[in-house]
Amino acid sequence: xxxxxxxxxxxxxxxxxxxxxxxxxxxxxxxxxxxxxxxxxxxxxxxxxxxxxxxxxxxxxxxxxxxxxxxxxxxxxxxxxxxxxxxxxxxxxxxxxxxxxxxxxxxxxxxxxxxxxxxxxxxxxxxxxxxxxxxxxxxxxxxxxxxxxxxxxxxxxxxxxxxxxxxxxxxxxxxxxxxxxxxxxxxxxxxxxxxxxxxxxxxxxxxxxx
Numbered sequence: 001x002x003x004x005x006x007x008x009x010x011x012x013x014x015x016x017x018x019x020x021x022x023x024x025x026x027x028x029x030x031x032x033x034x035x036x037x038x039x040x041x042x043x044x045x046x047x048x049x050x051x052x053x054x055x056x057x058x059x060x061x062x063x064x065x066x067x068x069x070x071x072x073x074x075x076x077x078x079x080x081x082x083x084x085x086x087x088x089x090x091x092x093x094x095x096x097x098x099x100x101x102x103x104x105x106x107x108x109x110x111x112x113x114x115x116x117x118x119x120x121x122x123x124x125x126x127x128x129x130x131x132x133x134x135x136x137x138x139x140x141x142x143x144x145x146x147x148x149x150x151x152x153x154x155x156x157x158x159x160x161x162x163x164x165x166x167x168x169x170x171x172x173x174x175x176x177x178x179x180x181x182x183x184x185x186x187x188x189x190x191x192x193x194x195x196x197x198x199x200x201x202x203x204x205x206x207x208x209x210x
Contacts, residue, residue: 006033008195009041015198038199042174042206049177049186053168069124069169074117079105081159090152128171128205135161135172174209
C-alpha cells in the first residue's frame with residue numbers, strides 16, 4: 001500500500017530524531033514515517049488480533065491496552081485501596097514501614113506507592129504468567145506458592161483488580177492474542193513487516209509474541 005506509513009519501532013525519541021535525520025540525509029527526505037515505541041507496537045498488534053481493549057477511547061492516536069494498569073494510574077488506585085488493607089496481618093511489614101495508616105498522604109507514603117506501582121508493572125511485563133494467574137485464578141491461586149512474607153502482594157493485586165473494574169492488563173491481552181493466533185480466531189493478522197531499529201532489548205514474552 002503506497003499510502004501506508006512506514007513504521008519503525010525505536011527505543012527512544014532521541015533515536016527517532018537521529019534516524020529521521022540520517023534517512024533525510026541518505027534519500028533526500030524522511031516523510032510519512034512513524035516511529036512507535038515497543039509497548040505501543042505490542043498494543044497495536046493485540047488490538048488488530050483481538051479488537052479494541054474494553055474501555056479504550058475510539059479514535060485514540062496511541063491506544064494502550066491495560067491503561068488502568070499503567071504505573072501512573074496504579075499509583076492513585078493503590079492510594080485508594082491501601083488504607084483499608086494495612087489493618088490486615090499480611091500487610092504488617094508495610095504498616096511498620098509507614099509507621100501508621102497514611103491519612104493524610106505524605107511524601108513517604110507516596111514514594112512507597114510509586115515503588116509498588118513500578119513493581120506491579122514489572123510483574124505484568126516480566127512475569128506475565130504470574131500476573132495472569134493473580135488476575136484470573138481466584139483467591140486460592142493468587143496466594144498459592146507465594147512466600148509468606150509476600151502474601152500482601154496478591155491481596156493488593158486482587159483489591160486493585162476490583163478497584164479498576166476488572167480491566168485487562170497487557171499480559172492478559174498478549175495471552176489472549178497468542179491463543180487467538182494459534183486457534184485461527186484472530187480478527188485480523190498483523191501487517192508485515194515489523195521493523196526495529198536501535199532497540200537494545202525486549203521482555204521475553206514480547207519477543208515470543210512477535
